[in-house]
Amino acid sequence: MRIYMDYNATSPLRRGVQRAVAHHLETNGGNPSSIHEEGRRARRALDEVRRQVAQVIGAAAGEVVLVGSATEANNLALKGWLGAAGGGHLITSAIEHPSVMETARWCADASSAVTHGLASVDGLGRVDPDELDPAACYSVMAANNEVGVLQDIPAIAEACHAHGGVLHVDAAQALGRVPVDVGAWGADLVTLSSHKAGGPSGAGALWVRPGVELAAQLHGGHQERNRRGGTENVAAAVGFGVACDVILGDFTAEATQVAALRDRLWSGVVAAVPDVVRLGHPERTLPNTLAVAFPGASGEVLLMGLDLAGVSASSGSACTAGSLEPSAAVLAMGVSDPVARSVVRFSLGHLSTEVEVDAVLRLLPEVVRRARTEVAA
Ligand code: PLP
Numbered sequence: 001m002r003i004y005m006d007y008n009a010t011s012p013l014r015r016g017v018q019r020a021v022a023h024h025l026e027t028n029g030g031n032p033s034s035i036h037e038e039g040r041r042a043r044r045a046l047d048e049v050r051r052q053v054a055q056v057i058g059a060a061a062g063e064v065v066l067v068g069s070a071t072e073a074n075n076l077a078l079k080g081w082l083g084a085a086g087g088g089h090l091i092t093s094a095i096e097h098p099s100v101m102e103t104a105r106w107c108a109d110a111s112s113a114v115t116h117g118l119a120s121v122d123g124l125g126r127v128d129p130d131e132l133d134p135a136a137c138y139s140v141m142a143a144n145n146e147v148g149v150l151q152d153i154p155a156i157a158e159a160c161h162a163h164g165g166v167l168h169v170d171a172a173q174a175l176g177r178v179p180v181d182v183g184a185w186g187a188d189l190v191t192l193s194s195h196k197a198g199g200p201s202g203a204g205a206l207w208v209r210p211g212v213e214l215a216a217q218l219h220g221g222h223q224e225r226n227r228r229g230g231t232e233n234v235a236a237a238v239g240f241g242v243a244c245d246v247i248l249g250d251f252t253a254e255a256t257q258v259a260a261l262r263d264r265l266w267s268g269v270v271a272a273v274p275d276v277v278r279l280g281h282p283e284r285t286l287p288n289t290l291a292v293a294f295p296g297a298s299g300e301v302l303l304m305g306l307d308l309a310g311v312s313a314s315s316g317s318a319c320t321a322g323s324l325e326p327s328a329a330v331l332a333m334g335v336s337d338p339v340a341r342s343v344v345r346f347s348l349g350h351l352s353t354e355v356e357v358d359a360v361l362r363l364l365p366e367v368v369r370r371a372r373t374e375v376a377a
Helices: 017-027 037-057 070-085 098-110 153-162 234-272 299-308 328-332 354-376
Strands: 064-067 088-093 114-119 137-139 166-170 189-193 204-208 289-293 343-347
Touching (some): 070 098, 088 098, 234 289, 234 354
């Protein structure tokens, strides 16, 4: 039996998603830009997805730009906003995902009209809204992928607007785990990912507050009201829409259940493994994420040991797994380099069970003991 505890990398599909995608592929081969019957059917399917995505975040369908991934949404948000504004100072938090951080660096390298600064975080990973410097554009993630810390987005939005700036929020890890309410947040641009939320990969969305101008980044067709050229991945989008519907129905009970499993895992780790450190905020955190440092062990060796024992976890962001560098986000939280190299992220979700948690707790002490011996040797 394999135990999957890497939902923050990709979540298993939610109920009904696979069937909806298969049904779409079997019955609807049209291009949504075509005017014939098949095209119109595909267009209606996309319109329905836009409605489903909008509903789950408290927005209007016309405000949702469908894209291929959260990475693309983050690129469109930052490059698109800076492009339309003709540049400006961009501040990102110090713990953003590479799809924000690298995009921000690229924008500053590519144009003398763009500068990039960082907003620091405290030891628990939180941005202090009162410490934000003036800027034209800010990008602060709702929930961190590596340690799960949640930011106070309404307070951050207020501070950004007081400086006259716009706020982009990467909510790729938030959707399906904590409420995403664009009205309550007060943000201007919000990124969503399908495959983190139980839909298929190949779909994502950028919510754009009415009146916020974006320069298109993919040029060609006039899709998505000229904001994203290219034939849409309708099948993946259909699956994303179904995942949003499921989230709308199940979300609170599921979050409570997943948080209880996460807490069971942490209590068990503390009881069974000496000298462990939990990263991130103890309360303001995603219900599903537990990032633990095992000082004296290498995160990579721990992951390999867990994998051999049938457990899939991660050392942080999937994009940096396999690299020997410690996570920049974890270092930005003031964690020392050797401790940052010993972090394992367990991320749970809608299919996780107590049986799985208890099985991990039985095998983990031996995996850690061996990994620590290897480092010591
Ligand atoms: N933003 C965050 C916070 C993420 O965790 C990830 C993926 O790990 C992304 C963006 C990129 O998501 P996608 O795989 O949909 O491009």
